[in-house]
Amino acid sequence: MYPPRFDYVAPTTVDEVLAVLDERGDEAKVLAGGQSLIPMMKLRFAFPELLVDINRVAGLDSIGEVDGQLRVGALVRHNDVVASDVVARANHTMAAAAPWISDPLVRNLGTVCGSVAHADPLGDWASVMLACGADVVARSTTGERVIPMSDFITGPFTTVLEPTELVTEVRVPKYAGRGGGTYLKLERKVGDYATVGVATHLDLDGGGTITNAGIALTSVGPNNIKAVEAEQALVGRAPGDAVFAEAAELAARAAEPKDDVRGSAEYKRNVVRVFTRRALTTALEHAQP
Amino acid sequence: MNVTATVNGVEQSGDVEARTLLVHFLRTTLGLTGTHVGCDTSNCGACTVLLDGMPVKSCTVFAVQADGRSITTVEGLKQDGQLDPIQQGFKEMHGLQCGFCTPAMMLVSKALLDRNPDPSEDDIRWELSGNLCRCTGYVNIVKAIQWAAKERATA
Numbered sequence: 001m002y003p004p005r006f007d008y009v010a011p012t013t014v015d016e017v018l019a020v021l022d023e024r025g026d027e028a029k030v031l032a033g034g035q036s037l038i039p040m041m042k043l044r045f046a047f048p049e050l051l052v053d054i055n056r057v058a059g060l061d062s063i064g065e066v067d068g069q070l071r072v073g074a075l076v077r078h079n080d081v082v083a084s085d086v087v088a089r090a091n092h093t094m095a096a097a098a099p100w101i102s103d104p105l106v107r108n109l110g111t112v113c114g115s116v117a118h119a120d121p122l123g124d125w126a127s128v129m130l131a132c133g134a135d136v137v138a139r140s141t142t143g144e145r146v147i148p149m150s151d152f153i154t155g156p157f158t159t160v161l162e163p164t165e166l167v168t169e170v171r172v173p174k175y176a177g178r179g180g181g182t183y184l185k186l187e188r189k190v191g192d193y194a195t196v197g198v199a200t201h202l203d204l205d206g207g208g209t210i211t212n213a214g215i216a217l218t219s220v221g222p223n224n225i226k227a228v229e230a231e232q233a234l235v236g237r238a239p240g241d242a243v244f245a246e247a248a249e250l251a252a253r254a255a256e257p258k259d260d261v262r263g264s265a266e267y268k269r270n271v272v273r274v275f276t277r278r279a280l281t282t283a284l285e286h287a288q289p
Numbered sequence: 290m291n292v293t294a295t296v297n298g299v300e301q302s303g304d305v306e307a308r309t310l311l312v313h314f315l316r317t318t319l320g321l322t323g324t325h326v327g328c329d330t331s332n333c334g335a336c337t338v339l340l341d342g343m344p345v346k347s348c349t350v351f352a353v354q355a356d357g358r359s360i361t362t363v364e365g366l367k368q369d370g371q372l373d374p375i376q377q378g379f380k381e382m383h384g385l386q387c388g389f390c391t392p393a394m395m396l397v398s399k400a401l402l403d404r405n406p407d408p409s410e411d412d413i414r415w416e417l418s419g420n421l422c423r424c425t426g427y428v429n430i431v432k433a434i435q436w437a438a439k440e441r442a443t444a
Binding site: 001002003004005006007008010031034035038039041042043051053055102103104105106108109190191 | 290306307308309310329330331332334337343344345346349350351353354397415416418419420
């Protein structure tokens with residue numbers, strides 16, 4: 001299968017990318033890993049007139065640590081996250097999710113930022129970013145915006161990004177003190193979308209009280225769902241089985257699953273309940289002093 | 290557009306449209322038909338080649354993206370008339386039935402053994418998890434890779 005014809009440019013600096021997007025952003029798509037975009041073009045779900053290949057832009061492929069945040073550049077591949085010692089130390093939710101993105105071959109090329117910007121309603125990374133309270137950094141010729149993940153996605157495959165903007169990085173908070181998290185994914189087979197995914201993130205103060213909680217759900221709604229009520233039920237309390245069970249119940253209520261080939265709505269809602277409790281317990285284990 | 294890449298150690302060029310997929314550049318422009326088109330939808334992994342040593346699905350990469358880079362296909366595994374230990378392993382351990390997935394399986398194996406010369410069975414199965422074999426030959430594929438790892442260790 002061939003995609004429709006398109007123009008192709010491969011700039012070598014971010015400024016050149018932004019200049020092209022400034023001129024032709026309306027008809028362009030940015031090509032990073034291409035592991036979602038190219039199949040969509042082959043199936044004629046997407047037909048951009050111009051592809052702006054950013055793979056030859058230097059400086060976008062690193063995971064940096066700045067001001068208490070991980071800065072994940074636009075060309076950081078899923079497998080770069082799998083291999084990253086920095087991520088393994090600083091964000092367990094990301095570290096847990098990365099090996100479960102698609103399959104090993106896709107992980108070699110697909111990018112974290114591309115996945116976030118693509119906003120597939122069944123994508124895993126958006127849940128991770130919602131739970132961790134990440135920011136998306138978007139640049140255009142007129143400047144830079146830092147967009148909280150909770151404001152970024154507005155619908156299936158739809159974000160607040162302007163056609164002239166490039167996602168240059170996502171910024172994920174490192175644990176300030178005691179912190180932990182994880183991502184649990186139920187999938188029928190390697191490469192399939194999640195039947196259910198649950199991302200958790202906890203920050204604890206010195207006395208062991210939860211100061212910040214993040215819970216986000218994959219594949220159980222029209223988009224990734226931030227389970228706000230479940231999060232709020234945890235903040236200010238001491239962690240433990242009863243509190244986690246309460247949050248898990250609220251997360252299950254926040255889910256909007258539908259019957260499909262991957263399972264019944266009832267089954268998926270129950271998986272949300274079980275996974276949320278387990279994923280909070282794992283987060284707490286990470287957060288032990 | 291002109292694409293120039295080092296394919297199996299030899300510099301190769303061709304004129305392609307921007308939309309030409311890497312797998313078609315290899316098969317049609319360069320005549321390297323050992324790389325197979327399976328599902329053509331990024332599911333099966335039969336089109337796997339090594340791009341700068343890293344396994345990728347060549348049906349999900351544009352040929353222009355490979356410009357200036359290095360590609361290894363199954364045709365590049367044999368060196369100086371000698372089968373690669375991985376090829377020998379697939380022969381010795383009956384690691385193939387129909388053979389359609391085999392070039393991809395062998396390239397994924399090569400990348401694995403180059404990175405991890407002594408993989409566990411779990412390591413092997415994890416690494417192969419993006420490549421489908423519809424003859425259900427995974428048991429012997431795993432044995433073939435274990436055979437190759439031993440062969441490489443003693444060579």
